[in-house]
């Protein structure tokens with residue numbers, strides 16, 4: 001039986017392999033706006049200077065909003081066994097952008113707007129070969 005692997009959900013989205021979740025973004029050298037996923041130039045329409053540099057984002061942000069999914073997501077996400085409700089968080093990052101990702105390691109009753117969330121790398125689902133597809137999630141601190 002072939003060995004099961006951990007495979008990132010995309011290339012260039014986060015530092016891989018790594019035990020620490022470091023999302024890869026771009027920052028404009030002129031206005032400082034930060035974009036995730038990476039872009040090829042600044043998207044600020046008021047600026048002429050478009051040169052960007054690659055940066056990694058902070059690992060912590062503030063919970064702005066969340067929703068609870070009572071139904072399974074569509075493929076390719078494979079849910080084995082009974083579906084348990086899960087939460088998706090919108091988090092404001094210190095770099096001034098907002099990220100949306102699933103929440104992990106939390107209790108529904110403990111979720112509070114404004115709480116500090118940390119980015120972690122975790123399995124999103126298993127593919128048909130049984131490999132773990134790795135992405136980022138938010139964990140309350």
Ligand SMILES: [Zn+2]
Pocket residue numbers: 028029030031032033042043044047049050
């Ligand atoms: Zn700019």
